Amino acid sequence: MKPKVAFYWCAACGGCEEAVVDLAEGVLDVVAAVDIVFWPVALDFKRQDLEALADRSIAASFVNGAIRSTEQAEMARLIRSKSQFVIAFGSCAQLGGIPGLANLSNRQGIFETVYREAPSTINPEGVLPARTYQDNGHRLHLPGFFDTVRKLDDIIDVDYYVPGCPPTPKLLQEAVGALLSGNLPPKGTVLAPDRALCEECPRKDTRPEKLTLAEFKRPHQVLIDPEKCMMAQGLVCLGPATRGGCETRCINGNMPCTGCFGPTSRVRDFGAKALSAVACLAASNDDAEIQRILAGIPDPVGTFYRYSLPASLLERKRMKV
């Protein structure tokens, strides 16, 4: 009997599922080694198929995406009960990810924008989605939409984490290999190197020992030198605060690191760490001048908490009541 494996997505973009497909011919090794019993994105599995499985009969379930709706929370709990190991796969499941930036608003604010205020919305009666709708003798139930986006381990117990937006196929293959071999690290481990990206960056030798900047630039404002450290070119690169293991894909593409692999084990709040690593470069002790320099980073939350707002100490923007 081959070990059973499941893949599921919650509030996600599909990129993490692509990482599975990006295994290319390596996917054949995975398929040969395991029995995929639930993967609704790729095959026609239904919730009843999962419910029919015995508790803990799935060896490992890879869940990507954050928790945005009641349905996702229910599915996560169901997967937990059917699985020996649950792996939070990708930054949305691990840290809240890009969907977690919705924590800058709430359910009411999002519904107002999407269904009433957006220029492309035509909704003269201002109708908003309801949990139940009845018409012609039929009753329709929709999942509830939470006020706050949460990471997976806020909802269920998680055994391991694979970081990245999306994770690399190599990390997925290594995670499957570790699970199949039984050669597992302690529960709660992030399955990627526990060192900063700068340590494995091909440009690290061009990063100055001491660096101060009189202005920050955005990638579209400069012709980026492909050999030189991004920070030394005035770009906000989060490599000093971000966990390595991504094979420096963005740097190889001549773009700065945006932090999708999250923090190393020594950091509690990724955004605060990244913010302090960048803000200390401002070349001034004068408040007004520091303000001017930092104004070169127009979206601080989106820059420093792009993937981790729900996992931060703040978790969400406090809304006026």
Ligand code: SF4
């Ligand atoms: S981690 Fe990135 S690739 Fe994966 S679902 Fe979230 S946004 Fe998409």
Ligand code: SF4
């Ligand atoms: S700051 Fe960015 S470009 Fe510079 S060494 Fe670190 S990861 Fe590489």
